[in-house]
Amino acid sequence: MVKRKIITAGLILIAVAALTGSGFLLGFKEGKKFPQTIIVRGVANVDSGEPQSVDFGVFWQAWQKISDVYLKNKDVGNNNKVYGAISGLVGSLGDPYSEFFAPEDNKKFQEDVEGNFGGIGAELGIKNGQIVIIAPLKDTPASRAGLLAGDKILKVNSTSTDGLTIERAVGMIRGPENTTVTLTILREGWEMPKDFKITRANIVVPTIDVTNLDNHITRLELHSFNANADFLFYQAMFKALTSGSRGLILDLRNNPGGYLEVAVDLAGWFLPRGSLVVSEEGRSMGKQEFRANGNTALVDFPVVVLINGGSASAAEILAGALRDTRKVKLIGETSFGKGTVQQLEPLSDGSSLKLTVAHWVLPSGHVLENEGLKPDYEVKISDDDIKNKRDPQLDKAIEILKLEIAKQ
DSSP: OOOOOBBOOOSOEEOOSSOOOOSEEOTHHHHHTSOOOOOOOSOSOBOOSSSSOBOTHHHHHHHHHHHHHOTTGGGSOHHHHHHHHHHHHHHTTOOTTOEEEOHHHHHHHHHHHHSOOEEOSEEEEEETTEEEEEEEOTTSHHHHHTOOTTOEEEEETTEEOTTOOHHHHHHHHOOSTTOEEEEEEEOTTOSSOEEEEEEOEEOOOOOEEEEEEGGGEEEEEEOOBOTTHHHHHHHHHHHHHHTTOOEEEEEOTTOOOBBHHHHHHHHHHHSOTTOEEEEEEETTTEEEEEEOOSOOTTTTSOEEEEEOTTOOTHHHHHHHHHHHHHOOEEEESOOOOOOEEEEEEEOTTSOEEEEEEEEEEOTTSOBOTTTOOOOSEEOOOOHHHHHTTOOHHHHHHHHHHHHHHHTO
16 A cells, blocks of 8 residues: 555645645655546436436536537537536535546646745635635735735736636636736625735745743644655744743644644653544544544643634644544634545546545544634734734733743
8 A cells, every 4th residue: 555645724825935735645656657448338317326216318418418519519529528517516515625637637736736936925715605815824925915824815917816726726826937817806894805815936935933922822823734744843832841841832823734744743742642633534434533642741831722714634633633532722713624535536537526535533523624623822923913013812821821831
């Protein structure tokens, strides 16, 4: 069995220097070895095997009607009709993260997952049918332009985003470095949308920033669960602990996720060995449990966690596991609620299906999808706070952490 890197970010990251996560089980390489050709001959009705059989003859009837009477039928290839039908089939699922890629689109998509390209440095998701900013990455064109988690993207260069998939929206936003893209943004509390003209750049995803606060409190901002996070976290905490740190603020705000394995490894710092971190539950794969197996160096260390609407996927898994198992307090705003796993399924002609195959379940049984995590202490940040560089969420975290330290 091919070992898989499971990526929980599920939501396409725009413009990463080397794209490390795009929300799929990259196990498609194994399936690619065994494409199947299935031919149905002389069949008017196909029993789907489901409780209700499907009259497939209606499909062929529609196909024939188009071939017989459609004015421009000769300009439409049969393959395009098939691909359009498959797209409609996937669209019927009503799942914003499932999509069909025709051969050319599939090739381009895989190049994007593995390659480099320019963009604005933000991660997109779909919420209530609308393309939204999950998280603008630190020190990127998106964050410098003033985009915030939760911003709705109504238009890209005057083209409406209504009905767009995430991949299509990303394709419109990315582009060569030093070129511009204009996003029409609607933010909660605004009466009218505003245009943001942003210059694309090659994006380097930040990982960790550490700040020493009053009373030997360490604030660790974890921006991404990328491949470097494990080692950088070790370095940061080793320095903090040997310098007399008495408590940790784990800041997961605007962290859109990354590798599941990294979230599980980091949980091993905080939880007893063998503790359940998260379960992956799907139809074909059953239930798989991921348990902490780390050094437990922080298992009794006072910790609070900051989250907001830009905390998604792996960030939600780590925050939720710490609260469920250790009753660690979450402070800030409700997280994004990205709790599904996508897998790329290759088809025989070079096309592919990206399908949701599982969801994440926390130790308490809470399913992350849609609901996200509600903080124990809800604290909002206003436009006035941003303008005046105030951070009431961090202030509350310091207050609660001091109480936790005092208990020891």
